[in-house]
Amino acid sequence: MFLERLILATLLVGAALAQVNITQALSGQPDLSTLTTFIGQFPQLLTTLGNANNITLLAPSNDALSKFISNAGTNLANDTNLLQATLYVLYTW
Secondary structure (H helix, E strand, O other), X not given: OHHHHHHHHHHHHHHHHOOOOHHHHHHOOHHHHHHHHHHHOOHHHXXXXXXXXXXXXXXXXXXXXXXXXXXXXXXXXXXXXXHHHHHHHHHHO
């Protein structure tokens, strides 16, 4: 698990060094597809992330988001207010 996270972090850093925007870096990672789908539901956040320079995004894996959603006690995917608040926290944390 640690190795997976290290590889993902390395890929995101590599993408930053290659001047690839964060949305491009995320879309190229199958293990981050849930996060990418959620972000895609909010065009302004997608634009903000796409235009951001020199940022670090702590991107939870599909497995981590699945565990979070199952423990949240609500269907996060269908609660747009909660989903937007969660993504905001991930972005600003």
